[in-house]
Amino acid sequence: xxxxxxxxxxxxxxxxxxxxxxxxxxxxxxxxxxxxxxxxxxxxxxxxxxxxxxxxxxxxxxxxxxxxxxxxxxxxxxxxxxxxxxxxxxxxxxxxxxxxxxxxxxxxxxxxxxxxxxxxxxxxxxxxxxxxxxxxxxxxxxxxxxxxxxxxxxxxxxxxxxxxxxxxxxxxxxxxxxxxxxxxxxxxxxxxxxxxxxxxxxxxxxxxxxxxxxxxxxxxxxxxxxxxxxxxxxxxxxxxxxxxxxxxxxxxxxxxxxxxxxxxxxxxxxxxxxxxxxxxxxxxxxxxxxxxxxxxxxxxxxxxxxxxxxxxxxxxxxxxxxxxxxxxxxxxxxxxxxxxxxxxxxxxxxxxxxxxxxxxxxxxxxxxxxxxxxxxxxxxxxxxxxxxxxxxxxxxxxxxxxxxxxxxxxxxxxxxxxxxxxxxxxxxxxxxxxxxxxxxxxxxxxxxxxxxxxxxxxxxxxxxxxxxxxxxxxxxxxxxxxxxxxxxxxxxxxxxxxxxxxxxxxxxxxxxxxxxxxxxxxxxxxxxxxxxxxxxxxxxxxxxxxxxxx
Numbered sequence: 001x002x003x004x005x006x007x008x009x010x011x012x013x014x015x016x017x018x019x020x021x022x023x024x025x026x027x028x029x030x031x032x033x034x035x036x037x038x039x040x041x042x043x044x045x046x047x048x049x050x051x052x053x054x055x056x057x058x059x060x061x062x063x064x065x066x067x068x069x070x071x072x073x074x075x076x077x078x079x080x081x082x083x084x085x086x087x088x089x090x091x092x093x094x095x096x097x098x099x100x101x102x103x104x105x106x107x108x109x110x111x112x113x114x115x116x117x118x119x120x121x122x123x124x125x126x127x128x129x130x131x132x133x134x135x136x137x138x139x140x141x142x143x144x145x146x147x148x149x150x151x152x153x154x155x156x157x158x159x160x161x162x163x164x165x166x167x168x169x170x171x172x173x174x175x176x177x178x179x180x181x182x183x184x185x186x187x188x189x190x191x192x193x194x195x196x197x198x199x200x201x202x203x204x205x206x207x208x209x210x211x212x213x214x215x216x217x218x219x220x221x222x223x224x225x226x227x228x229x230x231x232x233x234x235x236x237x238x239x240x241x242x243x244x245x246x247x248x249x250x251x252x253x254x255x256x257x258x259x260x261x262x263x264x265x266x267x268x269x270x271x272x273x274x275x276x277x278x279x280x281x282x283x284x285x286x287x288x289x290x291x292x293x294x295x296x297x298x299x300x301x302x303x304x305x306x307x308x309x310x311x312x313x314x315x316x317x318x319x320x321x322x323x324x325x326x327x328x329x330x331x332x333x334x335x336x337x338x339x340x341x342x343x344x345x346x347x348x349x350x351x352x353x354x355x356x357x358x359x360x361x362x363x364x365x366x367x368x369x370x371x372x373x374x375x376x377x378x379x380x381x382x383x384x385x386x387x388x389x390x391x392x393x394x395x396x397x398x399x400x401x402x403x404x405x406x407x408x409x410x411x412x413x414x415x416x417x418x419x420x421x422x423x424x425x426x427x428x429x430x431x432x433x434x435x436x437x438x439x440x441x442x443x444x445x446x447x448x449x450x451x452x453x454x455x456x457x458x459x460x461x462x463x464x465x466x467x468x469x470x471x472x473x474x475x476x477x478x479x480x481x482x483x484x485x486x487x488x489x490x491x492x493x494x495x496x497x498x499x500x501x502x503x504x505x506x507x508x509x510x511x512x513x514x515x516x517x518x519x520x521x522x523x524x525x526x527x528x529x530x531x532x533x534x535x536x537x538x539x540x541x542x543x544x545x546x547x548x549x550x
Contacts, residue, residue, distance in 0.1 A: 012036040013189070017129040017181035018542055026136045026198055034240060035182070035197040039189045041236055042229060046175055046190055049226050056222070056258060060291045066258055068408045072224065072265045076406075082329040083267055083274040087249045089167035089212040090116070090275050092394035093331055093370035094386035095379050097166070100125040100445055101135035103149045106142050107157040110165045112376040113383070117166045121195045122173050122219050123283070123456040124446035128534060129181050131443060136198050139168065143206050167212055169251065172196045174220030176525060180535055193233070200237055200248075208247070215249045217278065222256045224265035231270050246272045251333060255280030255457070256287040260317055260411050263324040276331030276369070279318050281309065282338075282457035286464055288313075288414070293468040293522065299412075300472050302419025304429065304461050309335070309362065311417045316410035322367040323401040331395060334363035334371030338458070340448045341377040348451055353381055360385040369395040374446075374453040420477040421469060426487070429462035430494045433517065433526075436462075438509035440530055456527055463517040463526060470518075484518065491518075508533065 007016040011033040060066065068076070075081075097114040099105040101121060109117040121127075121135055141147040142159070149157040159165065172195030173179075178188035196216065204214045218230055234248045252259075252266055254277050259266060267274050285307055292299035301307050309318065318334075325332035337359055339352035356373070360382050363371050373382050390396065432449055436459035439447040446455045468474075469482040476482065491514070498506055512533065516526040523529055 007183075012184055014183040015181060016183060018538070020130050020133055022137055023133045025140075026133050026202070031198055031201045034201045034237075035189065035194060036184055037240060038193050038197050038233055038236060039184050042193070042233055043184075043187065043190075045229055049229060050175060052225070053222055057291055061294050063295070065412060066261045066408070068261055068406065069265065072262070075268050076264050081268065081271060083271045084246055084249070085329070086331070086395070087213055087215065087275060090169075090215065090249060090331070093276075093333060094390060094395075095382045096169075096333060096370055096372050097376065097379060098124065098336065098372050098374055100131075101138050102131070103134075103138050103147060104151070104157060106138045106147060107149055107159060108376055110142060110168075111157075111160050112166070113164075113379045114166045114373070115370065117168050118217055118372070119168050119170045120445075122171045126440050126443045126445040126534075127173065127177065127179070127191060127531065128443050129538070131445075132179070132181075132194065135195075136202070139170070139199060140202055140206075142168070143203055143210070162210075167215065168207075169215040169217055170195070170199050171217035171219055171253075172199075175226065176220065177527065177531070180531075196233070197237070201241070204241055204243055204247070208243070213247050213249065215275065216251070218250050218252045219280070220256060220283070221252055221266065222258045224262045224269050227252060227266040227269040231273060234270075234273050248273050249275040251276045251278055251331070253278045253280035253283070254317075254321055255283035257284065257291055257412070258287075260284070260320070261408055263321060264328065267324065267328050267330055271328075274328075274330055276333055277321055277325050278333040278372075279321050279335045279368075280457070281314070281335035282455075282461060284317065285314075286457055286460040288412070289461065289464040289468055290522070290524070292412075292414070293464065294471060297472060297474075299414045300421075300468060300474050301414065301417060301465065302421055303425030304458075304465060305425065306419035307417065309359065311419075313411060313413050313417065316407060316413070318363075318366060318368075319401065319404045320406055320411070322399075323404040323406070326367065326397055326400045329397060331369045331397070332367065334360070334368040336372045336374060336453075337378055337382065338374060338452045338454075339378070340375050340451050340453050342451050343377075352451060353378075356381050357385060364389040367396050367399045367401050369397065421474055421482070422477050423480065423490075426466065426469070426476075426482070427490055427494055429466055430487075430491050430513075431498075433459050433462040433466075433513050434495065434498065434506065434509050437512050437526065437530060438505045440527070441505040441508055441512075441534065442503075456525075460526060463513065464522075466517050467522060487518065 007014050011029050013032045013036050093116050095114045096116040097109050097112045098118040099109050101119045173191030177191040179191045179194045180188045182189045200214050207213050250273050322332040337356040339356050341352050342348040364386050436454050474482045516523050
């Protein structure tokens with residue numbers, strides 16, 4: 001019996017998880033050997049880069065503001081280089097839908113009418129062993145058109161004809177997340193290596209046969225050296241499978257504050273494999289708070305709902321992103337429309353559509369080539385906006401935005417942000433944080449709360465804002481000083497209001513929320529202690545089952 005207490009090894013990888021149905025189709029000996037080669041070639045550098053993150057974060061906390069790099073100035077000033085031309089299926093990206101790779105979402109996303117589906121194995125997915133393996137199976141099944149789904153209510157979900165389906169772009173986990181069910185030489189494999197490696201190994205040739213290719217979104221990158229590591233992985237992976245160099249294409253999410261100072265350098269490192277940059281707005285806000293959380297009032301933000309894309313530092317970020325992309329022939333993809341339509345509330349639905357339309361109109365007018373939505377009902381809204389700007393053109397690569405002047409100080413001009421901190425904003429952060437973690441612990445990495453799609457990034461903003469407000473003794477619009485004691489009181493009140501149900505994980509969620517929000521230390525990602533708790537529970541469950549069987 002293959003459980004946490006009875007692991008086994010195949011081609012150098014020790015598997016330490018209870019097996020699930022059909023996992024042998026994913027974890028073949030050849031696939032595991034491929035993942036092992038990628039891991040061994042990059043594990044040491046990955047650890048060095050993670051340490052460099054910690055060092056740079058400490059430097060920023062010590063008062064060192066990030067700036068454009070002097071040592072890469074020649075790359076930024078060299079007009080001769082450009083990224084690879086758009087790959088098949090990525091020429092037109094005006095609407096991209098995002099979501100986890102569970103069976104229902106896979107079918108809904110592929111039937112949505114979007115041009116691209118971001119198949120998300122990261123922020124909207126909980127990395128349980130079941131989700132990791134089932135996600136791989138669902139992607140392969142979708143490419144083979146053997147996927148279908150019937151809801152408990154009896155509704156059937158099937159794929160549209162192949163020529164109506166969007167291009168699949170897979171987002172693996174970030175460098176910081178380990179896959180502790182897969183061990184090599186005593187250390188866990190990076191979750192990103194597992195997600196990328198298994199999908200690439202099983203589907204690269206299949207995608208090429210279908211006239212497209214293996215395409216990826218790269219999350220949480222903090223600098224151009226991390227992009228270089230991904231590029232080296234791409235080169236090795238293509239060589240190992242005998243696939244021409246440049247077949248892989250990657251879009252990098254600029255969702256960390258430090259990456260915003262190295263956008264052209266990131267494109268340069270990936271230039272033979274680069275397809276664009278994405279304005280990952282929610283993680284970007286979280287990254288700014290995380291890095292500058294102890295730097296005083298200059299970096300304190302108002303309520304999350306007031307940190308819109310029209311705030312000066314966010315405008316600088318998006319405009320400079322479009323400029324960097326189009327200068328180098330890369331696509332600029334806009335951020336997530338988090339609004340979730342409510343089909344039972346016409347007024348709320350109309351309000352959601354209006355907000356999305358305004359957001360997408362701003363992006364299209366700024367020169368973005370496309371944008372994200374989280375719900376199929378929003379695809380027509382986004383498409384209509386970009387159709388009006390693009391017409392018959394597939395993109396806006398010809399719009400170079402030479403009117404935008406690169407300005408590193410504008411990227412961190414947080415003091416110009418308008419808004420206030422309110423008690424309701426604090427309460428909303430508490431509710432979102434606890435409800436999201438509760439959902440995560442039950443295996444759901446994306447959850448609709450108050451008609452907004454919340455994922456790990458928005459939960460991170462919620463908890464990090466509270467931590468920063470307490471540290472800075474920030475003051476609300478009514479003159480209340482935000483203290484640890486007051487937050488505890490509000491947390492008690494909000495927790496008591498939660499609607500409980502059989503099997504809920506709210507008690508555990510509260511424990512984790514308090515750990516990542518109220519403690520003196522600041523865990524770099526809330527998913528790390530949540531993942532540790534999941535692993536502990538899974539081991540305990542496996543041990544009990546094993547003892548019962550004996």
